[in-house]
């Protein structure tokens with residue numbers, strides 16, 4: 421059932437009304453409303469993760485993912501000279517599973533837990549409640565001494581030494597799409613087809629779109645689509661700025677590409693299946709593949725150092741996932757052991773998440789290649 425506001429309006433009603441008064445909406449506006457409307461948005465109104473939800477993420481597949489990312493942070497902290505205190509920030513922390521697993525693993529490194537100031541950057545009140553519960557259940561040895569803080573944006577996190585994790589955060593940020601037509605570049609917008617009673621695509625040809633297209637792509641063939649994610653670039657720039665001002669390291673994992681941003685990657689997922697992208701705003705997850713190359717270039721332009729991009733499978737293997745799986749299996753029943761093998765396969769196999777998902781590390785300038793990002797690691 422769709423959520424309704426006190427006036428009895430669903431998100432679709434709200435969008436129809438906005439289009440009626442403002443005209444067609446940019447895709448980024450439609451997507452921001454669909455995912456993040458303060459009372460009717462997809463993330464605002466539900467916990468979409470897991471078997472009963474719409475999709476599953478790596479930390480929900482296995483504890484190994486969060487543990488290895490926690491150890492990645494621990495290694496980075498040691499390389500940075502063990503700055504104390506250090507802000508451990510997660511962007512878009514979902515159910516809090518990754519952070520809980522990471523904190524358990526980090527507790528093995530002397531002095532680290534006591535140094536941590538943990539910040540969860542999360543806009544959804546529903547998921548904030550899940551995160552509270554996950555972190556409240558941590559054993560005392562893995563619980564940082566300072567209370568965990570929640571923030572709506574990275575800008576709201578205090579300045580200082582930084583360890584930052586983001587898994588499947590950037591794919592949820594709103595994108596714009598530009599399309600090459602016979603008369604030049606235009607912006608793809610969403611309108612309401614009153615006769616067909618459905619949202620539909622329309623093109624804004626009033627000008628300006630050409631200037632947004634990277635120069636190397638302007639001569640693309642008619643029909644070509646270029647995607648831009650201004651919100652992602654704002655975050656990448658902020659990360660880059662912080663990494664210049666303070667020692668730090670960031671690990672970004674997501675599905676995406678290391679290529680020019682040419683092609684339509686917008687997708688909707690509902691009940692673990694693809695759905696039509698404009699059909700059910702507020703009821704389906706809407707995402708786009710992450711343009712890792714532009715993320716890296718933006719953080720680099722701000723002064724940070726970029727490492728990678730590497731496939732998730734290669735990263736996890738280099739971080740020791742096979743050894744961790746073997747250790748878990750030694751203490752497991754036969755069915756539990758099979759579940760570990762299945763999770764290992766799902767996270768690392770090139771035909772599953774191993775190649776589609778990629779990782780980018782951003783560090784303060786002069787930092788050596790972080791764990792998992794040195795090609796000589798095999």
Ligand SMILES: C[S@@+](CC[C@H](N)C(=O)[O-])C[C@H]1O[C@@H](n2cnc3c(N)ncnc32)[C@H](O)[C@@H]1O
Nearest residue numbers: 463477512513514541542543544547587588592
């Ligand atoms: C696909 S889920 C990933 C959850 C988690 N990282 C995981 O791997 O299980 C996206 C997460 O980002 C959050 N999110 C989406 N847009 C956001 C924004 N603009 N600012 C902060 N969090 C956001 C969602 O509420 C959710 O927690």
